[in-house]
Structures are given as structure tokens and as C-alpha cells.
Amino acid sequence: MELQEYRAVLVETISETYPKYLQEKVVKKLEANNIISTSNVLLSEAEISLDVSDQPFFDQIRNAVEQNPDDTIRVIEELEYEYSYKYAVLFNHNSDNIEAKLMELVEGNLVNNLASEDFTFDYCSDNSESPRVIPTYKMINEEIDCLKFSKKVIGFLPVSGDNQRVVKYPIVVLLYKTEKVLEIRFDKIKGFLKNGDEFFYIKQIQWVSAWLQSKLDLELVAMNLVPIIEYTIPKESNDETSEVVVTAQAMNLASGSKAVLDTGVNDQFVLPLLGELKNLIRDNEELFNTNDETKEIKSKLTTFIFETEESSHLPWISLTWKNETKSKAVKVKFSFNYLGQEYSLLQYYGNNAEMERMNNVTKYLIENQREYLNQESE
Incomplete structure (x- = not known):
């Protein structure tokens, strides 16, 4: 997925799936990083940012993505690690050196590193039978590493005309370093994006679990x-x-x-x-x-x-x-x-x-x- 397509998917994701409180959270983060200004305050040239005052939250974000895509995308993607995900499942695993294996995957470009200067944006997997999967790694703290898997989900609104919507669906995996435990978190998704599939969430868990077991050589056992x-x-x-x-x-x-x-x-x-x-x-x-x-x-x-x-x-x-x-x-x-x-x-x-x-x-x-x-x- 090229940057232009990724930008379009990200904007559509925010439009279709972000509630107002979450859009406001993004706006506050963008303003804190001096990417946008909502206060009509004149800034020096060194501090210049995009004036989006008196605009709705979504328009503020969309304009930031269009005018300053690199910095804006970075802010949104970092926030995706911290979101209030609605669902989680817990597994025990058998690995004693999961960190070393993870770093090998980062060095082999099989996992993106959010902290790398070369990082641009998340890789979005499609829904094909054998999709390419490249999660993004972030160290949350000394106790937790995190992988973010991103999937491109296509749904159709029950309206005539242009009813197709393409969104980015993030799934985060928390690896607890001092414990042989990992957690898969994911959010609620609107019905039209599930396309009537009652097993949508199970399939996402299976998709992520298969990658973890294959690439990190893990044996996952559901926590009883x-x-x-x-x-x-x-x-x-x-x-x-x-x-x-x-x-x-x-x-x-x-x-x-x-x-x-x-x-x-x-x-x-x-x-x-x-x-x-x-x-x-x-x-x-x-x-x-x-x-x-x-x-x-x-x-x-x-x-x-x-x-x-x-x-x-x-x-x-x-x-x-x-x-x-x-x-x-x-x-x-x-x-x-x-x-x-x-x-x-x-x-x-x-x-x-x-x-x-x-x-x-x-x-x-x-x-x-x-x-x-x-x-x-x-």
C-alpha cells in the first residue's frame, strides 16, 4: 500500500469508526505536538502549525493528514497502541527468549520498528488467504513489548451509490516480559464491516495467533x-x-x-x-x-x-x-x-x-x- 492510499484509508477509518471522544483525543495530541493549532494564536515561523480553528474534529484531522502526513500519521499510529480496546484474550506460552526472536525479526525486516528512523507507516494486510503480515513493534515499558497488526477491512453500507468503505483495523499484542503471557487486544467493529460474519473476531484471533506461533516459535495455550x-x-x-x-x-x-x-x-x-x-x-x-x-x-x-x-x-x-x-x-x-x-x-x-x-x-x-x-x- 502506497502512502497516498494509506492516507485515504486512515482518513476513512477516522470518519467511519472513530467516535467523537476519540477524534477529540487525536486533535489534542496533534495540537500538543504542534502539528495543528485550534486557538487562533499566531506562532513564530519556527513553531508554525496548521490553523484549524473553528473546524469540526474530523476536518481538523483530515486537514492535518493532507497538509502534514508524516507527522500526523505518526501521532495517530502511536495512539493506536494506547486506545481503549473493548476486547482481549489471554494466552500462556512456552518461550524463554521471545525478546531475542522478536529482535531477529526486526533486523530481518519481518517486523517494522516504530522507533526506527526508516519507519514510515504501518503495513496493512489484506483479507486474502495468505496475506503478507508485517506487524509494527514498540516497547511500551521495561515490562511490556507490543506488536501492532493492521488489517485492511472492506465493508458496504446499506445505501445506494458509493457504499464501499475501506478501514484500517488494528490489533495489538502485548508481550509481558517477566511472564510467559501474551494478550491480544482488539476493538469492536461496526456490523457493516463484519459483513454478517459472527466469527469475525475469532478469525482475527486465529490470524494473529498463527503468525505468533509461526514467526516467534510459540506454543500458545489459552489461559484457563x-x-x-x-x-x-x-x-x-x-x-x-x-x-x-x-x-x-x-x-x-x-x-x-x-x-x-x-x-x-x-x-x-x-x-x-x-x-x-x-x-x-x-x-x-x-x-x-x-x-x-x-x-x-x-x-x-x-x-x-x-x-x-x-x-x-x-x-x-x-x-x-x-x-x-x-x-x-x-x-x-x-x-x-x-x-x-x-x-x-x-x-x-x-x-x-x-x-x-x-x-x-x-x-x-x-x-x-x-x-x-x-x-x-x-
Whole structure:
């Protein structure tokens, strides 16, 4: 893909897929890098930038791409590592020298290096059966390396006339250096770009996984999140010391019936029915211990709760990572064995959780996986 075509795809991507808050984020970054000016302030010749004041966000970005493509593209591509991706999957792997293999690929021009002076723009793979794949490498910090895979996706709007849209769809892979763990993150894509394919996301995971296993010589094993989540969540619904609370879960009961429990806007994060029953027993401990009959009622209720939880299959569960600032709480839905796959799908919802907070969730899960496995081995 030549620069002119890449520019056109990038502009169309922003037009079709970037919500207003994300366009604003790009504008602020462009202004911070002195690529555009939105304030009507006259600058010196040494600081001269493109005046885009009083223009909508999209027009500001489009003009920057047209007038200063190199710097503008660089800003947008760096931001793609930090976006609030909606979905993620986690894998364990078997490699002890993944960094060395990665650097070999960079030196062999099989991976682009964002930090290289020769880097121009991301390589976009097409949808052919054997597409050329050249991801872009960036070191996030001392703990995390990142590869960004870019795919050219073509969709058709349900309108007459010129209805074809071509967008860039980035997928990032985070390699946790001190752990044998990698994470694939990707964003929600509009229905018309999926072309009715309900397995669109699975195919992207397979595409990226195949490259990782082939080029980095990895054996990927889906992180088994079911026991890790069970180990992670607090045993008592009122455990205020826990960093994580259950906010919703689906339950397939042994009887064949199904239920969805959701705290909704409940600030106390207490699940209805089971969570409320636990609290009822705890808050009325003295009453339940009044005599043999009340003790028997307590025993039956406790047994009912235990058996319901132990015998139920959980298709999915939602956890919230608490924060003193309520708007910064991170909510994640875990869909186990997503669409029949071995891996679980993490879905971030509610407030947009950018890279750092998403990284914190992953590190929390990694740490709990380590503790759980150590406990099992003992």
C-alpha cells in the first residue's frame, strides 16, 4: 500500500469508526505536538502549525493528514497502541527468549520498528488467504513489548451509490516480559464491516495467533480463567478489602433453568438473590442461632446457596476493579469458552479503560494465576 492510499484509508477509518471522544483525543495530541493549532494564536515561523480553528474534529484531522502526513500519521499510529480496546484474550506460552526472536525479526525486516528512523507507516494486510503480515513493534515499558497488526477491512453500507468503505483495523499484542503471557487486544467493529460474519473476531484471533506461533516459535495455550476468577473473587459479598467485586453473572443451574444476576446501579456491588441471601444470614446471625429450628433454617439456606453455586455452570461473569474515583472503576465481562473456543473473551465496558488500566487488570490476573497454581501444586 502506497502512502497516498494509506492516507485515504486512515482518513476513512477516522470518519467511519472513530467516535467523537476519540477524534477529540487525536486533535489534542496533534495540537500538543504542534502539528495543528485550534486557538487562533499566531506562532513564530519556527513553531508554525496548521490553523484549524473553528473546524469540526474530523476536518481538523483530515486537514492535518493532507497538509502534514508524516507527522500526523505518526501521532495517530502511536495512539493506536494506547486506545481503549473493548476486547482481549489471554494466552500462556512456552518461550524463554521471545525478546531475542522478536529482535531477529526486526533486523530481518519481518517486523517494522516504530522507533526506527526508516519507519514510515504501518503495513496493512489484506483479507486474502495468505496475506503478507508485517506487524509494527514498540516497547511500551521495561515490562511490556507490543506488536501492532493492521488489517485492511472492506465493508458496504446499506445505501445506494458509493457504499464501499475501506478501514484500517488494528490489533495489538502485548508481550509481558517477566511472564510467559501474551494478550491480544482488539476493538469492536461496526456490523457493516463484519459483513454478517459472527466469527469475525475469532478469525482475527486465529490470524494473529498463527503468525505468533509461526514467526516467534510459540506454543500458545489459552489461559484457563475459570479457576483463576473463582480464586480471585471474594468469598464474602461484603468484603470491602477486596480490589475486585462481582457485578453480574449468568448461571446455568443443575435443574436446567438459567438466571442472570446483576447488581445494576447498586453501589454496594451485592448480587441479587444469592448475594442478598448471604447478607441476610450474616446480618441476622443472632436471630438464626436462636433455637434448633432457626439453626436448621440457616443450615438449609447455607446449603442451598453452596449447592447452587457449586453445581451451576457460569457462561460468563462480570467483575469490577474498584477505584476511589467511581468513574475510573474498570468493568470487565469474562465470556468463558467464547463461541466454543478454548479461550475466554474479556470485554471492557462502561467507562473507557485505556492502556494503563487494562494492563493493571491483566497483571492482576497474571498474579492470581501464579498464586492459584502455587496453591494447587502445594
